Amino acid sequence: MALNAQDIARIAKLARLELDAAHSDRMLHQLNGFFDIVEQMNAVDTAGVEPLAHPTAVMEQVALRLRDDAVSEPNQREANQRSAPAVERGLFLVPKVIE
Amino acid sequence: MSQSMSNELHQLGVAELAAKLAAREVSSTEVTRHLLARAKAHPGLGAYLALNEEAALAQAQAADARLAAGERTPLLGVPLAHKDIFVTRDLPTTAGSKMLNGYFSPFDATVVTKLADAGMVNLGKLNCDEFAMGSGNDNSAYGPARNPWDAERIPGGSSGGSAAAVAARLVPAATGTDTGGSIRQPASLTGITGIKPTYGRCSRYGMVAFASSLDQAGPMARSALDCALLLSAMAGPDLDRDSTSLDHPAENFASNLMANNARQSFDKGQKSLNGLRIGLPKEFFGDGCAPGVQAAVRAALAEFEKLGATLVDISLPRTELSIPVYYIIAPAEASSNLSRFDGVKFGHRAAQYADLADMYQKSRTEGFGPEVQKRIMIGTYVLSHGYYDAYYLQAQKIRRLIAQDFQQAFTQCDVIAGPVSPTVAWKIGEKSDDPVANYLADIYTLSTSLAGLPGMSIPAGFGEHGMPVGLQLIGNYFKEAQLLGVAHQFQLATDWHTRAPQEFRT
Numbered sequence: 001m002a003l004n005a006q007d008i009a010r011i012a013k014l015a016r017l018e019l020d021a022a023h024s025d026r027m028l029h030q031l032n033g034f035f036d037i038v039e040q041m042n043a044v045d046t047a048g049v050e051p052l053a054h055p056t057a058v059m060e061q062v063a064l065r066l067r068d069d070a071v072s073e074p075n076q077r078e079a080n081q082r083s084a085p086a087v088e089r090g091l092f093l094v095p096k097v098i099e
Numbered sequence: 100m101s102q103s104m105s106n107e108l109h110q111l112g113v114a115e116l117a118a119k120l121a122a123r124e125v126s127s128t129e130v131t132r133h134l135l136a137r138a139k140a141h142p143g144l145g146a147y148l149a150l151n152e153e154a155a156l157a158q159a160q161a162a163d164a165r166l167a168a169g170e171r172t173p174l175l176g177v178p179l180a181h182k183d184i185f186v187t188r189d190l191p192t193t194a195g196s197k198m199l200n201g202y203f204s205p206f207d208a209t210v211v212t213k214l215a216d217a218g219m220v221n222l223g224k225l226n227c228d229e230f231a232m233g234s235g236n237d238n239s240a241y242g243p244a245r246n247p248w249d250a251e252r253i254p255g256g257s258s259g260g261s262a263a264a265v266a267a268r269l270v271p272a273a274t275g276t277d278t279g280g281s282i283r284q285p286a287s288l289t290g291i292t293g294i295k296p297t298y299g300r301c302s303r304y305g306m307v308a309f310a311s312s313l314d315q316a317g318p319m320a321r322s323a324l325d326c327a328l329l330l331s332a333m334a335g336p337d338l339d340r341d342s343t344s345l346d347h348p349a350e351n352f353a354s355n356l357m358a359n360n361a362r363q364s365f366d367k368g369q370k371s372l373n374g375l376r377i378g379l380p381k382e383f384f385g386d387g388c389a390p391g392v393q394a395a396v397r398a399a400l401a402e403f404e405k406l407g408a409t410l411v412d413i414s415l416p417r418t419e420l421s422i423p424v425y426y427i428i429a430p431a432e433a434s435s436n437l438s439r440f441d442g443v444k445f446g447h448r449a450a451q452y453a454d455l456a457d458m459y460q461k462s463r464t465e466g467f468g469p470e471v472q473k474r475i476m477i478g479t480y481v482l483s484h485g486y487y488d489a490y491y492l493q494a495q496k497i498r499r500l501i502a503q504d505f506q507q508a509f510t511q512c513d514v515i516a517g518p519v520s521p522t523v524a525w526k527i528g529e530k531s532d533d534p535v536a537n538y539l540a541d542i543y544t545l546s547t548s549l550a551g552l553p554g555m556s557i558p559a560g561f562g563e564h565g566m567p568v569g570l571q572l573i574g575n576y577f578k579e580a581q582l583l584g585v586a587h588q589f590q591l592a593t594d595w596h597t598r599a600p601q602e603f604r605t
Contacts, residue, residue, distance in 0.1 A: 044496075
């Protein structure tokens with residue numbers, strides 16, 4: 001199964017990327033080259049095999065933890081906004097979302 | 100201090116420097132000044148992205164005061180530098196990306212904090228592939244790092260700046276991160292020692308995320324002993340800040356190695372590895388591996404036999420499958436992790452845009468380089484509706500089979516050995532038009548990452564074009580101490596790890 005230019009446009013939209021025509025062509029070529037080596041995965045029988053997310057779960061139980069729902073960080077608005085592209089009076093600025 | 104001694108300071112490794120600092124033969128301030136000057140004398144390597152001049156000297160002075168007061172801890176006053184994927188409050192963090200140009204984190208990564216608490220002096224931040232995606236450090240938005248053995252060649256990646264800095268004797272040790280080989284491969288290609296511990300050993304808090312189920316921090320230095328000293332300070336639970344951090348106590352990985360560090364009195368005939376079974380996966384020794392690399396690896400294995408180890412043939416039958424499995428899982432997780440870069444709270448924002456959606460698109464397209472965009476595209480596709488089961492889920496299932504293959508292998512052997520990379524370092528630009536070829540070159544490191552096992556690279560000699568070759572050693576979960584001990588015995592018997600590139604010998 002090979003991807004086409006429409007697929008690339010759809011994936012780029014989902015990924016919030018803007019690809020011009022030349023870029024899109026190159027991406028199509030590279031992704032199809034990549035998915036050629038992915039095909040061998042289909043031949044593997046994985047019936048009854050559980051997906052592995054935390055690798056050491058192969059060996060021992062890995063429990064997902066939740067920490068206490070308590071404030072642990074001090075307020076550091078200035079440090080947090082130091083690298084923001086646009087702030088005004090302590091607020092992050094974005095283009096108008098609702099008319 | 101005499102000029103001649105000053106000239107030798109950069110040749111000292113972590114353990115040697117620590118001993119001289121403890122004996123007050125040299126001060127941390129002297130060493131720090133010397134290494135900052137040396138970093139500035141070699142800008143062409145592209146190793147550093149930021150130097151920490153003033154703060155490093157202040158940290159060195161503080162360490163000297165503690166040493167003067169009689170304090171003795173293993174790393175007090177020893178300089179290091181961090182891969183620029185670890186966030187720092189007082190230095191910019193770029194992750195090798197234009198997206199984070201000029202970014203300052205509001206906090207330090209746990210690994211950065213732990214090494215600072217151990218008294219180490221932070222000389223600065225080191226170049227890497229953009230968001231740690233690459234095997235040559237040629238995907239950095241700030242230019243390539245270069246291999247000190249041949250400046251025309253890549254130092255490996257993604258921790259290429261770390262490898263170049265350690266190999267060129269700009270710094271005795273550096274941090275790295277390994278998602279699919281990014282500590283082991285650059286260590287191999289530059290002739291230094293590096294270890295990726297068991298997944299979950301070191302906190303991922305403050306490591307700019309690439310693939311969260313694979314990313315793991317580790318040290319890069321000139322010997323197993325030096326790596327052991329750093330790893331002892333880096334590892335340990337960080338349960339409130341990293342949900343995948345393992346509740347496994349930190350160890351002193353160096354104590355056994357320190358007790359047995361008598362290189363001068365090392366008896367060449369001693370069988371220090373008697374009884375050790377080293378498994379050789381037949382899939383790691385096929386035609387795909389360059390003859391010069393194979394020869395160096397075979398010679399290193401013969402050395403292990405002289406030390407009393409037994410070589411055992413094993414099989415890791417899904418080695419080739421680890422390439423598609425890794426290159427599905429890692430981009431899937433990357434596409435999710437990198438969705439946070441939207442030009443709102445931090446990171447690059449486009450100058451011109453029509454509306455909010457356009458701002459997202461333009462900011463991301465301008466901020467991310469080509470390899471990162473490609474992996475985001477792959478990841479977005481394999482996670483999209485209708486494809487998740489066929490790609491991501493199938494890859495996670497095969498991942499379990501790969502991990503089980505290792506457990507099967509470890510019933511026949513104690514450690515696994517083989518090459519790290521099928522070739523020596525290639526020339527900058529040589530592979531960039533052939534992305535799949537870049538992925539195939541990761542074949543020997545990916546399965547260890549998928550299984551979350553500890554793996555290391557130690558210098559094993561030289562291959563094609565006189566370039567360094569690393570031997571990979573893979574251990575079972577939590578067997579870092581054993582791996583480091585095995586590597587240490589090899590380094591007591593050989594001197595490959597002491598070799599420096601001609602230009603950086605003095």
